Amino acid sequence: GVAMPRVDLSRADLRGASLEGAQAEAGCFQGAQLRGARLRGAGLRYGEFDNACLDECDLSGCDLRGAQLADALARKASFVGAALDSSQMPRADLRGADFSDAAVTHADLSRAQLGAARFSGASLQGSKLHRADDAGALWGTANLTGVERTDRELAAAEDFTAARPR
Numbered sequence: 001g002v003a004m005p006r007v008d009l010s011r012a013d014l015r016g017a018s019l020e021g022a023q024a025e026a027g028c029f030q031g032a033q034l035r036g037a038r039l040r041g042a043g044l045r046y047g048e049f050d051n052a053c054l055d056e057c058d059l060s061g062c063d064l065r066g067a068q069l070a071d072a073l074a075r076k077a078s079f080v081g082a083a084l085d086s087s088q089m090p091r092a093d094l095r096g097a098d099f100s101d102a103a104v105t106h107a108d109l110s111r112a113q114l115g116a117a118r119f120s121g122a123s124l125q126g127s128k129l130h131r132a133d134d135a136g137a138l139w140g141t142a143n144l145t146g147v148e149r150t151d152r153e154l155a156a157a158e159d160f161t162a163a164r165p166r
Contacts (some may be wrong), residue, residue, distance in 0.1 A: 001042065037136075100140075 001021025010030040014037050023043040032052045041061040049067060054074040062082045069089040076096040084104045093113045101121040110130040120140030130150045150158075 001023050003018075004022060004024040004027060007024050007027040009032055010028045011032060012029070013033045015033055016036045016038075017034070018038045019042055020038050020040045021042060022039065022075050024068075025043055025047075026046040027044065028048045029052050032049070032050050034057055034069040035053050035055045036057065037054075038058045039062055040058050043063045044057070044059075044067060045063045046066045047064065047068070051072045052069070052072050054069075054072055054077050054131045057074065057077045059074075059076045059082055060080040062079070064079075064087055065083050065085045066083040067084070067087045069087060069092050072089065072092045074092060074094050074097050074147060077094070077096060077098075079099045079102045081100075081166045082102045084099075084102055084107055087104070087107045089112055090108055090110045091112060092109070094109075094117050095113050095115045096117060098118045099122045100118055102123075102126045104119075104122055104127055106126045107124070109132050110128050112129075112132045114129075114132055115136040116138070117134075118138045118140070119142040120138065121142065124147055125143055126146045126148075128148045130148060132149070
């Protein structure tokens with residue numbers, strides 16, 4: 001693949017682009033439009049994808065360790081067999097994404113939307129799923145050892161607002 005270390009493609013329109021096997025470690029893709037892009041096997045370690053659109057992207061086999069995906073849209077994206085260890089995905093919309101056989105250890109998926117996402121064979125050991133919306137997520141044979149979650153009662157307590165005295 002093409003070597004593009006520390007490339008700045010923030011806010012770039014890369015819809016449908018083929019960047020398979022590209023080596024863009026620590027690249028900046030903040031706010032980029034990557035809908036339907038093919039990044040299979042790309043080296044994107046420590047990449048910045050905050051607020052990027054990765055809907056329907058093929059990120060299978062990618063190295064996304066330590067990547068930043070806060071507030072990213074990755075609906076129906078494929079992360080099959082990808083390395084996402086220590087990645088940060090708070091508030092990401094990952095509905096319908098496929099994380100089968102992916103390594104997602106010690107990652108932060110707090111407040112992420114995970115409806116219909118597939119995690120069969122994935123390892124999420126030590127990851128944070130605080131207040132993640134995982135209704136309808138398919139966990140299958142995922143390893144969830146040490147995963148931190150917020151239970152419904154605690155969430156209700158966090159959201160509690162006392163009535164104002166009259």
